[in-house]
Amino acid sequence: MKRGNSNLLTLKDSAFKYLGITCLVIALSVLALLIWDIFSRGLLRLNWSFLSNLPSRHAEKAGIRTALAGMISLLLFTIMVAVPIGIMAGIYLEEYGRKNWFAKFVEINISNLAGVPSVIYGILGLQVFVRTAELGNSLIAGAFTLALLILPIIIVATREAIRAVPSSLRDASYGMGATKWQTTRRVVLPSAMGGILTGIILAISRAIGETAPLLVIGALAYVPFIPEGPKDQFTTLPIQVFNWTTRPQATFIVNAAAGIIILLTVTLILNSIAIYIRGRWYKKISY
Amino acid sequence: MRAKEKMIELVMLLCSLLTVVTTAAIIFVLVKDSIGFFREVSIGEFLTDTQWTPLFSEKHFGILPLLCGTLLTTFIAILVAVPLGLIIAIYLNEYASRKISGTLKPVLETLAAVPTVIYGFFALQFVTPLLQEVIHGLAGFNALSPGLVMGIMIIPYISSLSEDALRAVPQSLREASYGMGATRLQTALKVLVPAASSGIIVSVILAISRALGETMIVAIAAGQEPKLTADPRESVETITTYIVQVSLGDVPQDSLEYNTIFAAGMTLFVFTFLLNNISFWLRKKYQNRYE
Amino acid sequence: MYKLETREANLFYGAKQALKGISMGIDANAITAFIGPSGCGKSTLLRCFNRMNDLIDNTSITGSFLLDTEDIYRDVDVYQLRKRIGMVFQKPNPFPKSIFENVAYGLRINGEKNKTLIADKVESSLKSAALWTELEGNLKRSALSLSGGQQQRLCIARALATEPTVLLMDEPASALDPIATAKIEELILELKNKVTVVIVTHNMQQAARISDKTAFFYLGELIEYDETKKIFTNPDKEQTQNYITGRFG
Numbered sequence: 152m153k154r155g156n157s158n159l160l161t162l163k164d165s166a167f168k169y170l171g172i173t174c175l176v177i178a179l180s181v182l183a184l185l186i187w188d189i190f191s192r193g194l195l196r197l198n199w200s201f202l203s204n205l206p207s208r209h210a211e212k213a214g215i216r217t218a219l220a221g222m223i224s225l226l227l228f229t230i231m232v233a234v235p236i237g238i239m240a241g242i243y244l245e246e247y248g249r250k251n252w253f254a255k256f257v258e259i260n261i262s263n264l265a266g267v268p269s270v271i272y273g274i275l276g277l278q279v280f281v282r283t284a285e286l287g288n289s290l291i292a293g294a295f296t297l298a299l300l301i302l303p304i305i306i307v308a309t310r311e312a313i314r315a316v317p318s319s320l321r322d323a324s325y326g327m328g329a330t331k332w333q334t335t336r337r338v339v340l341p342s343a344m345g346g347i348l349t350g351i352i353l354a355i356s357r358a359i360g361e362t363a364p365l366l367v368i369g370a371l372a373y374v375p376f377i378p379e380g381p382k383d384q385f386t387t388l389p390i391q392v393f394n395w396t397t398r399p400q401a402t403f404i405v406n407a408a409a410g411i412i413i414l415l416t417v418t419l420i421l422n423s424i425a426i427y428i429r430g431r432w433y434k435k436i437s438y
Numbered sequence: 439m440r441a442k443e444k445m446i447e448l449v450m451l452l453c454s455l456l457t458v459v460t461t462a463a464i465i466f467v468l469v470k471d472s473i474g475f476f477r478e479v480s481i482g483e484f485l486t487d488t489q490w491t492p493l494f495s496e497k498h499f500g501i502l503p504l505l506c507g508t509l510l511t512t513f514i515a516i517l518v519a520v521p522l523g524l525i526i527a528i529y530l531n532e533y534a535s536r537k538i539s540g541t542l543k544p545v546l547e548t549l550a551a552v553p554t555v556i557y558g559f560f561a562l563q564f565v566t567p568l569l570q571e572v573i574h575g576l577a578g579f580n581a582l583s584p585g586l587v588m589g590i591m592i593i594p595y596i597s598s599l600s601e602d603a604l605r606a607v608p609q610s611l612r613e614a615s616y617g618m619g620a621t622r623l624q625t626a627l628k629v630l631v632p633a634a635s636s637g638i639i640v641s642v643i644l645a646i647s648r649a650l651g652e653t654m655i656v657a658i659a660a661g662q663e664p665k666l667t668a669d670p671r672e673s674v675e676t677i678t679t680y681i682v683q684v685s686l687g688d689v690p691q692d693s694l695e696y697n698t699i700f701a702a703g704m705t706l707f708v709f710t711f712l713l714n715n716i717s718f719w720l721r722k723k724y725q726n727r728y729e
Numbered sequence: 730m731y732k733l734e735t736r737e738a739n740l741f742y743g744a745k746q747a748l749k750g751i752s753m754g755i756d757a758n759a760i761t762a763f764i765g766p767s768g769c770g771k772s773t774l775l776r777c778f779n780r781m782n783d784l785i786d787n788t789s790i791t792g793s794f795l796l797d798t799e800d801i802y803r804d805v806d807v808y809q810l811r812k813r814i815g816m817v818f819q820k821p822n823p824f825p826k827s828i829f830e831n832v833a834y835g836l837r838i839n840g841e842k843n844k845t846l847i848a849d850k851v852e853s854s855l856k857s858a859a860l861w862t863e864l865e866g867n868l869k870r871s872a873l874s875l876s877g878g879q880q881q882r883l884c885i886a887r888a889l890a891t892e893p894t895v896l897l898m899d900e901p902a903s904a905l906d907p908i909a910t911a912k913i914e915e916l917i918l919e920l921k922n923k924v925t926v927v928i929v930t931h932n933m934q935q936a937a938r939i940s941d942k943t944a945f946f947y948l949g950e951l952i953e954y955d956e957t958k959k960i961f962t963n964p965d966k967e968q969t970q971n972y973i974t975g976r977f978g
Contacts, residue, residue, distance in 0.1 A: 164621035171529025243450035266714035268651025278467045319822040328811035329838045360553025363653035367685045
């Protein structure tokens with residue numbers, strides 16, 4: 152390398168550092184701008200009546216009560232379906248599956264499913280749950296659809312969590328005559344819980360924000376009642392926000408912003424909890 | 439006791455098979471209902487007609503406008519996400535301290551976790567008006583706004599995965615480069631990026647796939663006019679928006695017009711399916727290199 | 730009658746042969762040491778006795794292994810086998826649970842529900858492992874809060890809780906400091922009365938100190954097996970002589 156160039160090289164090197172920081176700043180500023188914009192539009196609209204009112208054609212009177220109720224109910228059903236299945240599948244693939252073509256095949260499948268656009272899940276849910284199974288555009292159809300969507304997230308998180316458990320612990324358990332299931336239940340799963348929990352929370356966060364598949368299965372935007380059972384129709388907060396966003400009147404835009412504040416806050420809190428748990432768990436597991 | 443163990447294992451196996459069943463069901467549903475569509479509309483027409491107007495009185499069933507809308511918005515998104523994502527990845531990997539990159543990585547990943555309706559709102563209500571001040575002729579619904587916002591959203595797909603790929607490059611390569619007096623930039627560009635290239639390519643493919651499948655941002659901000667255009671200032675409609683549009687409308691089920699969503703969905707699925715498989719295969723290939 | 734015995738045992742990891750025609754008998758209530766350089770098969774042989782090698786893919790075994798004259802690969806249920814034979818590993822591997830739960834683990838997986846019985850057995854196991862007084866009754870602490878040496882004694886207590894008749898130890902003190910090592914060796918000598926001990930060790934002085942008989946392995950073969958005193962002062966085979974005088978390995 153020529154001596155004369157070294158200054159130029161050092162210059163380029165430092166320049167890149169600032170370029171990198173600039174890019175980071177750009178990315179994060181957009182997020183910051185978004186948060187600022189939303190809050191400045193909608194914060195004042197947030198009050199008790201907003202949270203507790205039913206939807207209405209009058210923007211000032213409209214509230215997100217049914218959207219919240221629908222969202223929570225939907226989430227509960229989705230979790231009840233997706234979590235047990237996802238964890239069981241994850242355990243099987245990581246602890247029980249042999250490294251043969253079948254395991255590989257399932258792995259490809261899961262990787263594919265993780266990349267399928269959410270509208271396609273909506274189409275699947277529409278044809279299978281809403282029409283063929285005749286569940287209609289109900290909570291349970293929505294729950295099944297979302298459950299399929301978040302299943303890969305839970306499975307992958309479970310597998311990685313189980314993989315991180317040191318094999319010396321398994322050896323100790325087998326050495327004492329424990330069976331595979333005993334070892335899994337008593338030693339592996341408790342140690343993997345942190346990672347699994349992180350995955351579940353991230354899956355919940357994803358499910359909360361999903362709009363497109365629910366629209367395709369026919370979830371309505373205007374639902375003036377609180378769903379009482381799994382066969383009832385429903386709406387969710389993202390759908391309500393979408394509905395308001397597409398209205399031209401400024402008052403509905405304000406409503407949308409207020410709804411977004413709630414949605415965003417819930418999502419960010421969930422994600423922070425997940426990150427926190429993951430951090431604590433990694434410390435625990437690497438001893 | 440052995441019987442109980444076998445039972446549990448069987449239940450677990452069935453749970454994992456559910457994923458296979460799901461994929462099969464998706465393919466089955468799309469193919470079956472597309473066949474219904476293609477009985478009435480020829481594949482040739484579907485692929486070559488330059489208009490998509492199934493809901494109008496004069497019906498055209500060419501997928502090109504929708505495909506164009508999808509590709510245009512995706513292209514803009516990738517144009518934003520790849521440079522930013524890569525530069526950030528290199529910066530976090532070679533320049534920033536462990537602590538900083540450890541803190542910033544999860545923060546960046548938040549970008550991908552924000553519900554997309556929120557981004558859609560932002561694109562429509564903030565970005566479009568802002569851009570309209572500087573760009574002459576920018577329509578209220580356009581491809582640029584959602585494209586840019588999507589780009590920001592998928593930055594973590596590129597930055598996180600590329601950073602992982604860069605981190606997986608053996609320390610010995612770095613030491614060889616620094617040992618010869620190379621700067622961080624030179625090491626990164628001449629040694630690390632080439633070594634991590636398959637991982638980086640995988641991240642780009644996954645980001646493209648994600649952008650192709652995005653619905654809400656474009657549904658809110660790009661418009662509902664299928665148009666065969668390369669001008670990002672115009673309003674366009676993507677495949678995903680169209681599917682939602684029909685679902686929200688009152689087209690009778692099982693009609694030809696309704697079945698268009700399956701043909702459109704099938705097209706989208708083929709793209710993302712191909713991309714996902716390519717990336718999976720690539721990932722497996724480069725994973726083995728350093729083992 | 731031997732406590733443990735192997736006849737013409739061969740083990741293959743895929744195509745690679747790790748054990749070649751091993752035939753030997755382990756005496757009951759004695760301490761038997763396996764010595765030899767790295768890769769000689771001593772750990773592999775040890776793990777055959779409680780069928781831990783079953784957990785590794787692609788292993789195949791010929792010949793027979795006997796516990797109390799029963800063939801452990803054909804006539805004994807593997808889970809029952811591992812309850813009759815305890816194992817202690819090189820690096821202490823307590824479960825990330827409390828001290829009490831670690832020792833109680835073996836009892837719980839056997840379906841034992843009687844709380845008093847469990848508590849009694851935990852106490853007696855900890856006493857056998859010379860840990861009881863040190864813990865000062867605080868058994869709810871995490872096992873990971875103990876020192877390395879204490880953790881290893883905990884692992885021994887854990888293995889003893891199911892009252893096995895054989896204890897297999899794979900270099901149990903190699904990860905410990907000299908004081909902890911001395912305590913472990915003292916413990917092993919005390920255990921001789923209750924269990925048969927087979928210990929794999931890299932440390933020849935250790936083998937000479939505590940074992941009754943010693944087996945020297947090299948490249949998968951049993952080279953010499955005799956009273957410890959004889960092996961270390963007057964071995965028959967030249968290879969043994971070279972190993973114990975440090976000419977190789």
